[in-house]
Amino acid sequence: xxxxxxxxxxRINLSSRKYREExxxxxxxxxxxxxxxxxxxxxxxxxxxKINPLSPENKVILATGPLSGTFSPSSGKLVVxxxxxxxxxxxxxxxxxxxxxxxxxxxxxxxxxxxxxxKPVYLYITPNSVEFKNADHIWGKGAIETDHIxxxxxxxxxxxxxxxxxxxxxxxxxxxxxxxxxxxxxxxIGCVFGSKKLKAIVxxxxxxxxxxxxxxxxxxxxKAVDFLKKQSNYDKWVSQGTMAAxxxxxxxxxxxxYNFQENVFEKYREIGGETMSKLYKIxxxxxxxxxxxCGNIVRDxxxxxxxxxDYENVAMFGPNLGIDNMDEISRxxxxxxxxxIDAISLGNVIGFVIEAFKKGYIDETMTNGLKxxxxxxxxxxxxxxxxxxxxxxxxxxxxxxxxxxxKLGGDTYKFAMNVKGLEITAxxxxxxxxxxxxxxxxxxxxxxxxxxxxxWELKIGRDVVSREKVEKLVLMQRIRGGLFEILxxxx
Numbered sequence: 001x002x003x004x005x006x007x008x009x010x011r012i013n014l015s016s017r018k019y020r021e022e023x024x025x026x027x028x029x030x031x032x033x034x035x036x037x038x039x040x041x042x043x044x045x046x047x048x049x050k051i052n053p054l055s056p057e058n059k060v061i062l063a064t065g066p067l068s069g070t071f072s073p074s075s076g077k078l079v080v081x082x083x084x085x086x087x088x089x090x091x092x093x094x095x096x097x098x099x100x101x102x103x104x105x106x107x108x109x110x111x112x113x114x115x116x117x118x119k120p121v122y123l124y125i126t127p128n129s130v131e132f133k134n135a136d137h138i139w140g141k142g143a144i145e146t147d148h149i150x151x152x153x154x155x156x157x158x159x160x161x162x163x164x165x166x167x168x169x170x171x172x173x174x175x176x177x178x179x180x181x182x183x184x185x186x187x188x189i190g191c192v193f194g195s196k197k198l199k200a201i202v203x204x205x206x207x208x209x210x211x212x213x214x215x216x217x218x219x220x221x222x223k224a225v226d227f228l229k230k231q232s233n234y235d236k237w238v239s240q241g242t243m244a245a246x247x248x249x250x251x252x253x254x255x256x257x258y259n260f261q262e263n264v265f266e267k268y269r270e271i272g273g274e275t276m277s278k279l280y281k282i283x284x285x286x287x288x289x290x291x292x293x294c295g296n297i298v299r300d301x302x303x304x305x306x307x308x309x310d311y312e313n314v315a316m317f318g319p320n321l322g323i324d325n326m327d328e329i330s331r332x333x334x335x336x337x338x339x340x341i342d343a344i345s346l347g348n349v350i351g352f353v354i355e356a357f358k359k360g361y362i363d364e365t366m367t368n369g370l371k372x373x374x375x376x377x378x379x380x381x382x383x384x385x386x387x388x389x390x391x392x393x394x395x396x397x398x399x400x401x402x403x404x405x406x407k408l409g410g411d412t413y414k415f416a417m418n419v420k421g422l423e424i425t426a427x428x429x430x431x432x433x434x435x436x437x438x439x440x441x442x443x444x445x446x447x448x449x450x451x452x453x454x455x456w457e458l459k460i461g462r463d464v465v466s467r468e469k470v471e472k473l474v475l476m477q478r479i480r481g482g483l484f485e486i487l488x489x490x491x
Contacts, residue, residue, distance in 0.1 A: 003212035004066030005029060010108045012123065012130060014196050015056060015115030019130045024109050034065035036485035038110045039081035039092055046112075053085040053188070054170065054195040056116035062103060062161075062201075063111075065488030069104030069209040069288075070217065073224050074490040076100055076287035080161070084187035085195075086172040086345075086400050087421035087445050092485075094449070095161070095176065095184025096287035100488060102159030105205025113198065122200035124154070127207050135199040140165065142338035143177035150202055159203040164340025166388050167194035171398040173345035173423070177337055181297075181308030182287075186342045187422055187444055225291045234292075238284060241294030242311035243273035249315065249427065252458055254435075256428045257319040258374050259351030260417050263428040265319035271326050276309060280326060290490065302327035307334040315426035316347025321354070322374030332380060339388040345400065348423035350383050352401045353393070355415050361408045366393045419446035427454050431462050434469055441473075443481065450481030452491065 005024060012019045032041045039061040051057045060082045067075035078100035084091025103111065107127045120135035138146045143164035150160055160178050167174035167190035174190030175183040193199075211217055228234060236244060249255035250268040257265045269275060276296060285295025285308065296309045307330045317323060317332045336343040356362045357372035364371060368386070370379055386394025396404055401423055405416035417424045422445025429436035434457035439446040448454075453473050460469070484491055 002029065002066075003210045004070070005034075006104060006107050006109050006207070006209070008108050009110045009112060010106075010125070010130070011112045011114070013115040014113065014117040014121065014132075014198060017117075017132045021108075033486045034068075034109065035063050035077075035079040035094075035488040036081070036092060036481075038063040039079050040090065042110070042112060043081060043083065043090065047083060051083065053083045053088065053192060056114070056196070058083050058192060058195075060113040060189065060192055060196075060198075061110060062113075063488070064100050064104050064109055065486060068488055069101040070211060071221055071289045072217070072489075073221060073228065073289060073291050074287075075289055075488070077488040077490055078103065078184070079485060079488055080176060080185045080189045082185075082187075082189055082192045084421075084444070085170070085191045086188040089420065089444070091185070091187025091189070091422075091444050093175070093185035093187065093189060094485065094488065095178055095182055096290075096490065097159070097178040097182045098288045099159035099161055099178050099201075099203065101288040102203040102205045104209055105207045106203050107205070107207050111201075113196070116195065117197040120197050120199050122150075122198070122202060125201065125203045127205060135197075138199055139168065143340040144180045144334075144338045146200060147177070147180055150200060154202055154204065157204060159205075160200060161193075162200040162340070163190040163193045163198075164338055164388075166339045166341035167191055168199075169388065169390050169398070170194055171341055171387060171390070172400050172403075173342045173349075174340050175342045177340055180306075181337050182295075183337060183340075183342065186345060186447060190340050228291055238293055239277045239281075240273035241296050243276050243296055243309060243314065245311040246272040246314060246318075247274065249311075254428045254432055254454060255319050256315060256424075256426050258322055259320060259348075259355045259415060260424070260428050260430075261355070261415075263430060265324070267324035268319065270324050271314055271318045271329055275326060276314075280309075280330070282306075287490070292490075298326075298330055300327040300330040303331050305331055305334050307331070307337070309333060312426045313343040313347075316344050316351075317380070320347050320351050320426070321380055323377050323380070324375075325377065328377035332377060332384065335381065335384055339384065341384075341388065342423075344425050345423040346384065346387065347426075348417050349387065349397050349401055349404070350380055352404060352412075352416055353383065353397060356404075356408060356412055361410060361412055362393065368392045417446075420444070422446050429454075432457055433462070433465070434473060437470070438473055438477070441477070449485075449491070451477045452480065
């Protein structure tokens with residue numbers, strides 16, 4: 001077997017509670033490399049057309065890359081993939097932390113999960129065995145609380161993927177959570193976990209990763225790390241992470257505000273990267289083997305809650321909902337993680353509902369008496385609970401903006417901000433047509449991870465329409481959505 005690959009796939013059947021190891025074929029390595037490549041090939045080959053994403057026939061793929069588990073910089077990502085219950089097409093996400101390296105150190109390049117358990121279960125995977133453990137004691141608990149319980153039971157040297165009540169209740173944009181605040185799988189990976197009664201996956205590995213030439217890997221890694229740390233914006237990155245994009249998006253008029261009706265927010269400074277780093281941040285957090293730690297662990301002043309903030313979540317719970325208070329945004333972000341629901345889609349869905357209420361498509365009889373308006377964090381908090389437990393209008397909100405617009409009718413589709421059913425991430429593209437094209441051509445729907453095109457577009461000009469611009473977008477999609485996803489490295 002080549003250096004970088006462990007040479008095995010682990011296949012787990014939840015219905016029969018059996019598992020087996022399969023050889024990783026040379027054909028799969030040469031043609032698909034890892035990560036998204038493995039996931040797409042396996043799902044395409046094994047899923048029958050038109051299956052229900054929430055049926056036992058659907059499968060979940062966890063796929064590492066050849067650099068996973070080594071000390072190659074920024075190689076701590078894991079691809080999680082399935083047939084999406086939100087878009088009904090291929091859906092995936094990547095998640096950081098230490099779960100990818102832990103799976104690799106268990107001896108596996110990918111894990112295939114199929115079938116459905118007849119009762120709540122979690123998996124405990126080591127190089128020696130797979131255990132199907134009773135999850136009755138953690139079913140119904142939040143994702144963050146569950147992670148704490150699992151680490152108390154198994155120690156802190158584990159990797160984890162857990163779902164919250166959102167996944168259990170089949171919210172179509174439920175995600176998987178690791179390490180108390182890292183989320184992945186926007187197209188509903190957590191929902192598919194819930195449909196299979198799979199509460200969590202715990203891995204504990206200790207095997208070495210095969211490397212062909214360790215000395216060369218060390219030298220290349222040192223050069224890469226030195227290069228990164230010499231960049232002019234390195235200190236700002238480790239201080240603010242992606243939160244620096246609040247100020248950047250405001251400056252460039254692409255900050256989603258009031259359900260994407262506007263693209264600048266008057267009180268952006270109060271919830272920006274500078275404010276966060278100076279007044280709220282208490283810990284800097286990194287994924288496995290990452291020299292560019294971007295995790296912003298904050299403690300708010302009002303509720304005294306620890307939460308991990310990044311740009312997308314703050315933009316969608318802040319300006320997009322008209323909220324300008326960091327304490328409130330931090331609380332909402334924490335609850336989204338605890339519920340195990342994608343903050344981007346949730347911010348979109350709530351923004352859509354508030355706008356629909358203002359335009360008369362929804363009234364108080366549908367909202368349990370709530371008078372919906374932008375800028376009220378308590379209303380948002382209540383709506384989040386309704387979505388998580390599918391209460392009242394929350395049952396419809398749990399289906400996503402596309403389905404909501406189909407049900408409500410009229411012109412609601414005009415402000416249901418999604419592509420292919422996946423809600424748009426936090427870049428307003430009214431005046432960024434290249435970014436809009438990137439959203440429209442992403443294979444999973446509106447996600448910036450396949451082509452964060454907007455920065456390059458603003459440099460050459462928003463109004464430029466040219467073949468060169470489209471070719472650059474295609475190139476970036478091949479690099480970000482192709483190469484990076486296959487190698488499972490951070491951007």
